[in-house]
Every structure is written in C-alpha cells, then in structure tokens.
Amino acid sequence: MTPLVELADVLVSRREQPALQLDRLEIQKCELLAVVGPNGAGKSTLLLTLARLLTPERGSLLFNGQPADTIPVTEYRRRIALVMQEPLLFHTSVQENVALGLHFRGIPRNEIHQRVERWLDQMGILHLARRRAGELSGGEAQRVSLARALVLEPLLLLLDEPFSSLDPPTRNGILDDLASLLNQTATTTVFVTHDLSEAIRLADRMAVVIGNRLRQVGKADELFNSPADEEVAAFVRHRPSV
Numbered sequence: 001m002t003p004l005v006e007l008a009d010v011l012v013s014r015r016e017q018p019a020l021q022l023d024r025l026e027i028q029k030c031e032l033l034a035v036v037g038p039n040g041a042g043k044s045t046l047l048l049t050l051a052r053l054l055t056p057e058r059g060s061l062l063f064n065g066q067p068a069d070t071i072p073v074t075e076y077r078r079r080i081a082l083v084m085q086e087p088l089l090f091h092t093s094v095q096e097n098v099a100l101g102l103h104f105r106g107i108p109r110n111e112i113h114q115r116v117e118r119w120l121d122q123m124g125i126l127h128l129a130r131r132r133a134g135e136l137s138g139g140e141a142q143r144v145s146l147a148r149a150l151v152l153e154p155l156l157l158l159l160d161e162p163f164s165s166l167d168p169p170t171r172n173g174i175l176d177d178l179a180s181l182l183n184q185t186a187t188t189t190v191f192v193t194h195d196l197s198e199a200i201r202l203a204d205r206m207a208v209v210i211g212n213r214l215r216q217v218g219k220a221d222e223l224f225n226s227p228a229d230e231e232v233a234a235f236v237r238h239r240p241s242v
Contacts, residue, residue: 002065004029004156004188005050010059012049020045022059022214025207027156030186033217034203036193038235042212043192047160050190051082064155078105080156081149085164087141089133094125097133098148105152119151122181139170146178150185157182157189163198175201196236208232 005027012020020042027033035043048054049061052073061068068076081101089097095116102112120126123143128136136144142162149157163171179202182189193199199206200220207217208228216228227233 001029003027003062004064006060006062007049008060010049010061011057012045012054013057014045014054018212020049020209020212020214022046025214025217027188027190029188031204032182032189032191032202034191034193034199034206035209036196036199036206036235037209039194041209043194043209044160045212046207046209046214047082047158047190047192050156051080051158052076078152079154080158081152081154082158083142083145083149083160083162085161087138087145089136089141089144091132091134093130093132094120094136094144095129097144098151101148101152115151116147119147122150122177123147124177137170139166139174142166142174143177146174150181150187153185153187155188157187159189159191161192161194164193164195178202208235210235 003026007022007025009024010020010022011018035046037043045054049056052068063071063076063079090100098116098120099112102115107115117126117129120129123146125140125143125147128140128144133141133144145162163174166174175198182202191199191202203220205217205219206223208215208223210231215232216223223232223236227236
C-alpha cells in the first residue's frame with residue numbers, strides 16, 4: 001500500500017538556521033503518528049512542513065504518491081486539516097465556526113447542517129451550537145476546533161499540541177473522545193506532543209525529534225527497549241504509566 005505521506009532527504013530552515021532534518025519518514029494511511037521530543041526540537045516545523053506552510057530547502061514530499069509541489073496549494077490544503085495549540089475561533093457561534101470550511105468548499109446547505117450537527121454531537125458539544133466562541137471554556141473551544149477540522153473529513157489531520165494548555169481532567173476527557181473518533185473514522189493523523197503519556201495513549205507509532213533531527217520512528221516498545229542513540233534513550237528513559 002502506498003503511504004499517504006513520504007518525506008525524503010528533507011532540510012527545513014527558519015531564520016537561516018536548520019530547523020528540521022530527516023532522511024526518510026513514511027506516514028501510512030489510517031495510522032496515528034505521534035511526533036515527540038523536547039520543546040524547541042523541531043516537531044512543529046515538521047507539522048508546518050506537512051501543511052505546506054513551510055517549504056523545505058531540499059528534499060521531497062509525496063502526498064498519496066504524488067509530488068506535493070505539483071498539487072496546487074489550495075487543493076492540497078483542502079485535503080488536510082490543522083488544529084493548533086490555541087483554538088483560533090471566529091467571533092461567531094459554535095455552529096458557524098464548524099460550518100465555515102464547508103461553506104468555503106461549496107458544500108450544499110442541507111449537507112452542511114447535517115455534517116455540523118453530527119460532529120458537534122460526536123464531540124459532545126451539540127448543546128453549545130448557538131453559543132458564541134468567546135463564551136467557551138478552553139476545553140470547549142478545543143472541542144470546537146477539533147469538530148471544525150473533522151467535519152471536513154480530511155485525508156490528513158495535523159494536531160499541534162492541542163491539549164497542552166488544558167487541565168488534566170479536561171485533557172483526559174478530550175483524549176478519550178478523540179481516540180474513539182479517530183479509530184472510527186480511520187483518519188490518518190499526525191499528532192505533535194512533548195508528553196509521552198499522550199503519545200502512548202493515542203499513537204500507532206512515534207517519531208522522535210531531538211535537536212532538529214528525526215532520530216527514530218517506531219512503536220512505543222521499540223523506542224523504549226531499543227533507543228537509536230543516547231539522546232533518544234534520555235528522552236524516553238522515564239516511561240510514563242498510563
């Protein structure tokens with residue numbers, strides 16, 4: 001099976017400094033890949049590269065077997081969805097926020113209503129449909145962000161530490177719901193986190209980024225039992241209990 005995403009010999013620079021280097025990374029269809037590593041290691045740079053918000057100085061990015069740079073950017077971004085650490089919601093109702101991307105895609109109004117209602121219900125926020133975004137708690141706002149992404153039925157979902165600012169009970173509740181939904185929809189997902197417990201809980205595989213380099217990719221047990229180098233070993237040394 002052709003991977004959904006293939007990266008090879010990639011170098012990305014930011015402010016004229018190397019921000020990410022990797023030899024090869026394949027993201028399989030329907031898998032959830034967690035990108036882990038310390039703060040400032042290059043994890044978000046990888047995510048922004050996958051979103052085509054950053055352009056590598058060298059290397060190749062294939063999407064569904066096609067060179068990404070041969071796909072018009074607008075068309076490419078309609079195949080993906082990105083959820084950032086801080087919810088970026090418009091000053092309208094929850095319902096209107098979730099419907100926005102569907103309107104841009106020209107989806108018929110009756111289908112928009114059905115899809116928005118379904119995903120609000122799936123994310124446990126149907127009762128908030130008419131509430132203004134500015135009146136939401138942090139956890140509610142992040143649920144709206146996730147619903148706004150998932151309603152688009154993306155081929156690739158990109159999550160950039162979306163739970164890091166939430167309190168533990170709120171974070172745990174969203175993690176449980178998201179894990180169930182991603183399993184149901186088989187949505188290919190790349191999830192950036194510095195929290196190993198989140199990665200273990202959600203991911204099929206983990207990619208370790210340290211010092212702006214992709215160091216190792218594998219299942220959790222592979223990383224813990226056979227780390228690629230001393231820095232990977234130091235990062236995963238204290239395996240969290242989950």
